[in-house]
Amino acid sequence: MSRCLNQLDRPSPIEKMFKWSSLILCVCLAWVVAAVDPLLPLNAKDFQLDFLRGLADQAEQRAAMSLNDFLTQLEGNSRYINYTADLSAARASTKLQPKVTLIKQLIDAHHHPDTNLEHISVLRNLVFLNRLKSQLRAARESSAQEIRQLRLHRLCQQFDRPRVPEPKHQRINDQTVGxxxxxxxxxxxxxxxxxxxxxxxxxxxxxxxxxxxxxxxxxxxxxxxxxxxxxxxxxxxxxxxxxxxxxxxxxxxxxxxxxxxxxxxxxxxxxxxxxxxxxxxxxxxxxxxxxxxxxxxxxxxxxxxxxxxxxxxxxxxxxxxxxxxxxxxxxxxxxxxxxxxxxxxxxxxxxxxxxxxxxxxxxxxxxxxxxxxxxxxxxxxxxxxxxxxxxxxxxxxxxxxxxxxxxxxxxxxxxxxx
Structure with a gap:
């Protein structure tokens, strides 16, 4: 099983196609939400961050539904009767990681032949969810870093400009009028x-x-x-x-x-x-x-x-x-x-x-x-x-x-x- 999991860590052509299909689905879900909660305008500097956060929220909600459904299936399996409390706690958690961790532990705790495609698919999809989450986080961090660099660059320009003396005619006018x-x-x-x-x-x-x-x-x-x-x-x-x-x-x-x-x-x-x-x-x-x-x-x-x-x-x-x-x-x-x-x-x-x-x-x-x-x-x-x-x-x-x-x-x- 560990050999299969190592192989799964290298994305196959089919997995790549599945990954992009899922990303497209998440984008569509984000657009559905945008109908209720409009995205920032395209000229907003936080447009990317706002879009990516909405995308990540939808992906996490969808992942939580799938993980909870599988945890419910495990809870109904007599093989995992001793893990009822753990399964219930994982389903109640608002975080994805406790759900993923418990599913991995339960699968690893029992021997499954390499020909059991169901369990291989579970491990494969867990790897996919982890990658997707990492990719979305990396995209958000990259966007935030770009914004930060732009702000720092603009502030630094305040020190890079030559001193421009106040126009004499303005000072003379003010003094004359005064x-x-x-x-x-x-x-x-x-x-x-x-x-x-x-x-x-x-x-x-x-x-x-x-x-x-x-x-x-x-x-x-x-x-x-x-x-x-x-x-x-x-x-x-x-x-x-x-x-x-x-x-x-x-x-x-x-x-x-x-x-x-x-x-x-x-x-x-x-x-x-x-x-x-x-x-x-x-x-x-x-x-x-x-x-x-x-x-x-x-x-x-x-x-x-x-x-x-x-x-x-x-x-x-x-x-x-x-x-x-x-x-x-x-x-x-x-x-x-x-x-x-x-x-x-x-x-x-x-x-x-x-x-x-x-x-x-x-x-x-x-x-x-x-x-x-x-x-x-x-x-x-x-x-x-x-x-x-x-x-x-x-x-x-x-x-x-x-x-x-x-x-x-x-x-x-x-x-x-x-």
Whole structure:
């Protein structure tokens, strides 16, 4: 039987035809679902991932039905009377792997002649399901990697552009108009000041960046989830005791990924880290070998994929800052800055401090000036009880991880990419 299984691992022409027929069937099933849940438009950068996830979900549901049907057949066979509880548990499992593993174990536990085509077909189809799942996962990872590289490339271009001085005529016009208004005392006249409501500004800013901000967090969480999934599916015997912990970590990540609101998603991520930091430390102290071994496996997965989660974390914070300040600039009124009221002046000055820092990211003084202004704004929204202060809290937290030192690390990584 093992000889047959080894032969089955090499796809025959018939198996190749069956594989592609099944893929076509899965595509058709995905299109049926798309009639209820439309796919993303073709110009969406996540089109491939959304399509592949729908395809994988349909394939997994179809596979689960076939596996459960076969488990039911085995349960009705008197030969497997001693495995009733195991068969029932496997059928109840929401995962495919326990079903596949038990079927393999039961088939291997009994001798079957090589001429028994039924059992050979079962093994052959189990190999096919495993391959199909691996192929779909590989396609998703490849698509996600392409998106990640495009985002990193776009961010790195921010440092590769030559500095373009501000056009002199704009600066002269602003200064000339401002001086004239000052001489005429119009800047102090009633009704001539441009004002803005801080709460409304925060609300508009949050609405503009909440989707892209959630996407940045999800991208990071999906990387972690993929690493854990790789470890689980590799069936490491030495990590059998860690399976409940890994499953719990996956459930936590899935809960964060399912959260729609950006601020709530961020709070769950940071809240989880804060809640479990002490607990994990105690567990690490009590079972150092098991925890250390699990960490080593995670690092092995990182090394194999060529990922540096810390660098990706730095890029994510910078990407969020870029998106927020791009919208920040658009929300500022296009009027001479001398006509701004105190609130609008504070928002304008903070935007200027960020742009100044970006021109010289190695300057610690410029970074501190920007970070200090951001902290003051956040403290002001907290003291005033602003309803939409969340965006300023998110921005302040992101800015804490983007300083002159970390920018040098980002630039060094960009030199490798560009």
């Amino acid at each position: 001086a004239a208004l000052e001489q005429l005392n119009l800047t102090r006249g009633e009704g001539n000041t441009t004002s803005i409501d801080l709460n409304q500004f925060g609300q508009q800013l949050y609405e503009r960046v909440k989707l892209s901000g959630a996407e940045i967090i999800d991208n990071y969480l999906l990387i972690l989830r993929g690493l854990l999934q790789d470890i689980i599916e590799c069936e490491h015997a030495d990590l059998a005791d860690s399976t409940p912990k890994l499953d719990n970590m996956l459930q936590q990540l899935d809960g964060m990924l399912a959260t729609q609101d950006f601020f709530e998603k961020r709070q769950k991520v940071y809240g989880y880290l804060e809640r479990h930091l002490t607990t994990d430390y105690e567990q690490l102290r009590d079972t150092p070998s098991a925890e250390q071994h699990l960490t080593e496996k995670l690092l092995e997965q990182l090394k194999a994929k060529g990922l540096d989660l810390f660098v990706i974390f730095l890029f994510s914070n910078f990407e969020f800052l870029e998106q927020v300040h791009a919208q920040w600039s658009l929300l500022l009124p296009q009027t001479p800055s001398l006509l701004y009221d105190d609130t609008l002046r504070q928002l304008y000055d903070l935007q200027q401090l960020y742009e100044i820092f970006k021109l010289d990211t190695e300057s610690e003084a410029k970074y501190e000036a920007y970070a200090a202004a951001l902290r003051q704004l956040h403290e002001r929204t907290v003291e005033q009880g602003q309803r939409n202060r969340h965006i300023f809290e998110l921005l302040s937290n992101a800015a804490q991880n983007v300083g002159s030192v970390t920018f040098n690390m980002i630039k060094a990584k960009c030199q490798e990419l560009l």
